Amino acid sequence: MPYLSVAEVSALWGISARSVRNYCAQGRVPGAFLVGKTWSIPADAKKPGRLNGKSANVTPADDMTPLLVRLQEERASRMPGGIYHKVQVELTYNSNHMEGSRLTREQTRLIFETKTIGTEGGTVRIDDVIEAANHFRCVDYVVDHTFDPLSERIVKELHRILKSSTSDADRDWFAVGDYKLLPNEVGGRNTTPPEDVSHEMKRAVTSYEKLPTHTLDDIIDFHVAFERIHPFQDGNGRVGRLIMFKECLRHAITPFVIADDMKLFYYRGLAQWDSEKGWLRDTCLSAQDTFKVWMDYYRIPYSD
Numbered sequence: 001m002p003y004l005s006v007a008e009v010s011a012l013w014g015i016s017a018r019s020v021r022n023y024c025a026q027g028r029v030p031g032a033f034l035v036g037k038t039w040s041i042p043a044d045a046k047k048p049g050r051l052n053g054k055s056a057n058v059t060p061a062d063d064m065t066p067l068l069v070r071l072q073e074e075r076a077s078r079m080p081g082g083i084y085h086k087v088q089v090e091l092t093y094n095s096n097h098m099e100g101s102r103l104t105r106e107q108t109r110l111i112f113e114t115k116t117i118g119t120e121g122g123t124v125r126i127d128d129v130i131e132a133a134n135h136f137r138c139v140d141y142v143v144d145h146t147f148d149p150l151s152e153r154i155v156k157e158l159h160r161i162l163k164s165s166t167s168d169a170d171r172d173w174f175a176v177g178d179y180k181l182l183p184n185e186v187g188g189r190n191t192t193p194p195e196d197v198s199h200e201m202k203r204a205v206t207s208y209e210k211l212p213t214h215t216l217d218d219i220i221d222f223h224v225a226f227e228r229i230h231p232f233q234d235g236n237g238r239v240g241r242l243i244m245f246k247e248c249l250r251h252a253i254t255p256f257v258i259a260d261d262m263k264l265f266y267y268r269g270l271a272q273w274d275s276e277k278g279w280l281r282d283t284c285l286s287a288q289d290t291f292k293v294w295m296d297y298y299r300i301p302y303s304d
Contacts, residue, residue: 001044003041003042003043004040004041004043004045005040006020006038006039009041013047020041021039021073022069023047023048024039025069025072025073025076028048029041029045030042031045034077036077037073037079065249065302066302067254067255067300068146068249070082070084070298071083071143072143075143082298083294083298083300084143085113087257088112088136088139089108089109089112090105090257090259091135091139091241091242091245092112092135092136093105093108093109093132093260094259095135095238095241095242095258096108096135098237098258101125101128101131101132102125103117103124108132111129111132111133111136112132112136115133117129126167127167130166131162134163134164134165134166138158138162138242139245141157142158142246143249146246146249147250149209150205150208150222150247151205152201152202152205154243154246155201155205155226155231155243156178156179158239158242159177159232160176160177162238163176163177163234163235164177173233175232175233179194179197179198179232180194180230180231180232180233181194185230186236187270191228191230192230197231200229200231201229201231204222204229213251214250215253216248216253216281216284217281219244219248219253220244220273220277220281220284221273222243223240223244224270226243241258244256245257252303254288254291255288255291256291257287257291262283262286265282265283266280268280269281269283269284
């Protein structure tokens with residue numbers, strides 16, 4: 001069967017080359033496949049029709065940013081060394097390390113690339129390895145479900161993926177993929193009691209989704225509300241930061257990775273958000289600047 005290039009299909013279908021690549025990355029062009037970074041498309045492929053209503057995983061192609069297109073393409077082709085690889089290692093390493101993981105960045109990279117781990121002469125906690133592998137799956141879930149409206153279902157699913165098969169999962173008092181059963185605190189502050197979590201989460205998600213537009217401040221504001229509710233027994237910080245990454249992708253805002261060496265500024269910003277939004281906003285903007293440097297390196301355009 002003859003195959004056409006993206007440029008040829010773009011002229012044939014009368015749409016932009018970007019739309020053609022997006023349709024391919026979404027799996028909406030049967031038989032299309034990547035050779036390196038280039039799509040090969042069957043000559044008899046039909047232009048995908050408009051979607052009726054909202055789909056769980058797909059959005060009109062022109063709504064996708066170059067970053068999301070690249071993440072989907074590199075994931076589909078299992079391309080090493082690209083921005084997808086970078087996000088997986090950096091987001092997983094930093095977010096887990098902030099919560100006490102002892103894995104190094106190199107060990108995290110090895111788990112992602114080879115599903116093996118070097119001990120560097122020391123011991124390795126099994127839960128750290130499991131949660132690193134689970135976090136990679138969480139990032140994939142975010143990439144797959146970028147355009148899904150934020151919901152309690154998504155929040156719980158991220159927690160289920162993150163904590164599955166860990167030692168916590170064997171404890172009677174720990175609810176994997178569901179809200180906490182026992183009171184907890186964060187940074188010495190009380191959080192929402194277990195009996196009120198469902199109500200408060202529903203209110204936070206509903207209020208967020210009702211916003212006419214979503215800015216970076218809106219995403220951070222939801223993150224602060226989420227962390228103060230602290231809906232899960234453990235894993236709240238990692239789930240919360242995954243949600244921020246997802247919502248940035250969803251609303252065409254350059255995402256960011258809170259680095260482990262920024263955690264004191266991040267925690268201070270969370271605590272002082274009501275009285276001084278600048279602490280947390282500036283921390284996120286600084287992390288966003290770092291992400292833009294990565295995008296510049298990989299030659300991925302951004303608008304904000």
